[in-house]
Amino acid sequence: MSKDQYLDEAPAAATSGNLASQRFAERVASSQGDKVVDTERVDLLAGRAIKALNDIIIEERVSYDEYNALKAWLIKVGQDGEWPLFLDVWLEHSVEEVATSHREGNKGSIEGPYYVENAPELPWNGTIPMREDEPGTPMKFFGQVRSTDGTPLKDATVELWHADSDGFYSQFAPGIPEWNLRGTWVVNDEARFEMHSIQPAPYQIPTDGACGQLIAAAGWHAWRPAHLHLKVKAPGHELLTAQLYFPGDPHNDDDIASAVKPELMLDPKPTEDGKGVTVEYDFVLDPEA
Ligand code: MBD
Ligand code: FE
Secondary structure, three states, rough: OOOOHHHOOHHHHHHHHHHHHHHHHHHHHHHHOOOOOOHHHHHHHHHHHHHHHHHHHHHHOOOOOHHHHHHHHHHHHHHHOOOOHHHHHOOHHHHHHHOOOOOOOOEEEEEEOOOOOOOOEEEOOOOOOOOOOOOEEEEHHHHHHHHEEEEEEEOOOEEEEEEOOOOOOOOOOOOOOOOOOOOEEEEEOOEEEEEEEEEEOOEEEHHHHHHHHHHHOOOOOOOOOEEEEEEEEEEEEOOOEEEOOOOOOOOOOOOOOOOOHHHOOOOEEOOOOOOEEEEOOOOEEOOOO
């Protein structure tokens, strides 16, 4: 391989990181045009964050070497486009907790950096877009969408996106067709859905980017357990963003993104032919206040 060819191959971390940063910026630009700055909140939150870091520097006697290592690392997070990854892995779970603690229905879980809006629409029992030879264990996932009072929500949609059997997401990792393993199911008149896909593999934070560098330097592990991402929408109800997990994954108890909750654990059953799994899970949405 010539040097030029080598340079064409951007590192995996920077490829997915920069795409995640770009997509996030586009979503912000299209949705937040009219928001005004709340000076009091910025003063409070930015002030507290800066103070917390100063306290750590004083209490832990941080050296110039350590300060410069931090500076270099923060610059690299930006260069690798890994701010979405860093924030969603280490902070989003607390934001999600604050946002959904009032709910009587499903509380859900974090969105993460790899959501793309407007995934292809499918009938209530449709098959997710996938490659002809998509590797992985076939999975049938069915259930119903209801309101907290038990009413079936017949106008609901269920979006599903997940990694492939190598742990990679379409539209972020190279070489995977657009919309692969991403779809939007329209429920039937009993508010039921039956989604056909494959089981995702666990996800590893890229080892060649700034987040991977931090993980290695701190002696942490880089894994999220295998998971399904979902967004469940129905008119007059709060949007549910959730993740669901598979029992037995080695990282269900120490997810690097702290996003596993006991009520999000699936109970997959082998299909009759023994080749796939069937899982059932119902979603309960809170009416909008
Ligand atoms: C993921 O796939 C994910 O779901 C989160 C929250 C962070 C990094 C990668
Ligand atoms: Fe994910």
